Amino acid sequence: MKALRCFCFSVCALLLLEESSGFRDLRRPENVSVDSLNTRYVLRWDWPHETAANQTVTFTAQYLREFRSRKASNEKYWTSVCVSVLEHRCDFTGAIHYKISFLLRVWANTSQQSSGWVQISFCPDEHAALGPPSSLKLSSIKGDLEIIITDPLSSTNQSMKTLLNDRLSYLIQYWRRSAEPQKAKFLETKNNLVILTELDRQTWYCVRVQSRDGSHNKSSIFSDTPCTRTEGQMPYWQIFLYFLISLLLCFLLVLLNFCFYKMFTLLKNTFCPAIQLPDHIQELWLSDSEKPQLLAPESPESVCELLVMVSAELDAVAVDEHSNAEEQDSSTHSRHCSGDSGVYSTEEDTGHRSDLQMSSRKHREELHDGTLLELCA
Incomplete structure (x- = not known):
């Protein structure tokens, strides 16, 4: 009975001390969890509560091996990792071992107030996430x-x-x-x-x-x-398919080249024909002073000009006839030179030459008329 009274008295004194120091006035952190991967452990929490404008809330996080928590005086075994930090996280990587169970806790405090501890149990071997192959x-x-x-x-x-x-x-x-x-x-x-x-x-x-x-x-x-x-020999059906595709591509390439050649030939014959104009017409066409003009079909005489052509064959015939006539005259003159006077010989020679010139002139006129008709036609 006496022991019970002492226990009740101690609890009441502790409650009065907590009330006087404002220990219960500050709210605790919420959603405390461990973000872990292999051997990386980060304790995270939320603290969405409001405080006075002139107060800054900081956090302290600690850990303890779970088997020591069974002892009555375990408070001295807690080890602080983050003390009065502003972040809502604390990195425990390297502080705790992979195959040992720990207790992790965090509290919030200001210059005048403090919250209660929020504690969770964590064993990396059981709770830590496993990462994929590196x-x-x-x-x-x-x-x-x-x-x-x-x-x-x-x-x-x-x-x-x-x-x-x-x-x-x-x-x-x-x-x-x-x-x-x-x-x-x-x-x-x-x-x-x-x-x-x-x-x-x-x-x-x-x-x-x-x-x-x-x-x-x-x-x-x-x-x-x-x-x-994967490597290895290609299947026969795939080889045959590739062969057909290559044949089709070759046919399309040949067809494309043929079409290109035909189109190129057509354009070349259209804009650059093989038959060229004579040089004097091209010079006339390119001349700036005189431009060629099309003549009206009503004046065909303006299309044709008088062209006189003298055939070399005709001149040769005339020369031959003239030489033959001179030979005949000379022979005649030799026969009659003894009895005839020079007057008759001269008159006959003159008349023969006149007949020869008349026949040559007539032949030239006929040839000239035929050539002119051909040019006009």
Whole structure:
């Protein structure tokens, strides 16, 4: 009975002390949780309450090994990580061990007031999220796919396999790139080097990997998705298809060249004909002083000009006739030179020459008329 009275007296004194110091006046932080990945742990909380304008609210976060919390005087074992910080977070990375359970707590305080502690239990091995593989390499070897998986890394860049031992495994998901990921195939393994066999040749495949902890049923998000094509001999139907496509492309190329050649020839014959005008007409056409003009069809005489042509053959005939006449005259003159006077010889020679000139002139006029008619026609 005496002990009970002492306990009640102590509780009442403590309550009076808390009331006098304003310990219960400040609201506590809310939504306290741990944002964790592998061995990175960040304690987060919310504090949406209002305070006086001249007061600044700060926060203090501590941790304690859970087995020490059973002791009565455990207050001295609490270790502060963040003291009077303004942020609503505290990084516990490196302060707590992966396979040990801890108690984490946080409170809010000002220069005049303080709130109560908000405490949660946290065990990284059980509660921390597991990350995907840190890297994934995919390569094709003789028609198969070789997958090299790098373990998830801790905050000190060590493999998580050193902490999880044989519990770390990988779920491999692979599928054709043309198909949907829902139709993918799965393979679970603990090895970091995996070879996928029985794949189609000359086909693109995509792969992604997920980390798993079987003891606590933890799974990571999937890694990035690299894709590569398998090697090997191409199927016959694909070879035949490529052959048909190449023939079609060659035919289209030849047809295009033929059409281009025909069009080029047509344009060339239209704008640059093969038959050229005579040089004197081109000079007349290009002359600035005189431009060619079309003549009216009503004046055909203006189209034709008098063209006199003298044939070299006609001149040769005339010369031959003249030479023959001179020979005849000379022979005649030689026969009659003894009895005839020079007057008769001269008259006959003159008359013969006159007849020869008349016949030559007539022949030239006939040739001139025929040529003129041909030119006018």
